Amino acid sequence: MMDQAQKLRQIIDNLKVRDAVALDNPVGVKEKNAKVITVTSGKGGVGKTNFTINLAIALSELGQRVTILDADFGLANVDILLGIVPKYTLVDVLYNRRNILEALTDGPKNIKFMSGGSGVEELVKLDGTQLEKFVNNISLLDKLSDVILIDTGAGLSDSVMSFVMAADEVFLVTTPEPTSITDAYALIKMVSNRDNNKIIKVVVNRAENANEAKDILNRLSIVAEKFLAMKLYPLGFVPQDESVIKAVKMQQPFSLSFPKSDAAKQIKEISRRLMEGNADITNRQESGIKGFVRRLVNLMNA
Incomplete structure (x- = not known):
């Protein structure tokens, strides 16, 4: 009976995957890959995960299908900030215990997220056949997503840099803290040593006002261009806002709990700017999550 039950579950899983692909890829429609964006920081405690979640919600409200991959394997926080406990993680997908649809957890406003667990450490242990199977499995995210936001760990570890360079x-x-700005510059410098054409968009969180944020963005841009020959792109800012602290305590995104707050307004402004001024989100031709995973594995094995 157990064998029959397992076979039945496998058949149902395959049907789910097939139906999901069919729904998102009607006959005659050109297939598109998701835009893979790594959200990172030079140090911890800057509000990176909170920014990622609320940006995902804002993009979803503008019609984008958004998936978050929590790749902070030491201290995963996406589920905590959302107050949602995922049943499965990336590790379950790696070892074919669950398909990608089962590992995805529904979040607010139609966003989806997946906890990485200890996925990166396990990813580099896969042999060629296992890796190919995993890549084919996770590539379904390209069919289900327009944008994939990867929330990395903080700092300058090899693992974080691999995620940064693969995106x-x-x-x-x-x-605005001096240590945070210094660490951000250190990360930019490490990226420039590998590829100074990499697109890095900078956001200032917890800024006192627009002028302070603008000053920081300008200073970072000038220094990066002068000493690293690298162009940075200002993404915007999120102001210091008591609503953010209250929402974290409530385990709810501030853009939903306090939609009229200054922080929520700026997140929406950033998302609008990304959609209006950034053709690479709406007309993407990148290699999607499939290409991202291949690059990531190559970088981690280098």
Whole structure:
């Protein structure tokens, strides 16, 4: 009976995957890959995960299908900030215990997220056949998502840098604190040593006002261009806001709990700017999550 039950579950899983692909890829419609964006920071405690979640919600409200991959394997926080406990993680997908649809957890406003667990450490242990199977499995995210936001760990570890270099582009979160700005510059410098054409968009979190944020963005841009020959792109800012602290305690995104707050307004402004001024989100031609995973594994094995 157990064998029959397992076979039945496998058949149902395959049907789910097939139906999901069919729904998102009607006959005659050109297939598109998701835009893979790594959200990172030079140090911890800058509000990176909170920014990621609320940006995902804002993009979803503008019609984008958004998936978050929590790749902070030491201290995963997406589920905590959302107050949702995922049943499965990336590790379950790696070892074919669950398909990608089962590992995805529904979040607010139609966003989806997946906890990485200890996935990166396990990913590099896969042999060629296992890796190919995993890549084919996770590539379903390209059919289900327009944007995939990868929330990395903080700091300058090899693991974080691999995620940064494998992504289509990078959103770098800093705060006005001198240590945060210094660490952000250190990350930019490490990226420039590998590829100074990498697209890095900088957001200042917890800024006192627009002028302070603008000053920080300008200073970082000038220094990066002068000493690293690297162009940075200002993404915007999120102001210091008591609503954010209250929402964290409630385990709810501040853009939903306090939609009229200054922080929520700025997140929506950033998402609008990304959609209006950034053709690479709406007309993407990148290699999606499939290409991202291949690059990531190559970087981690280098």
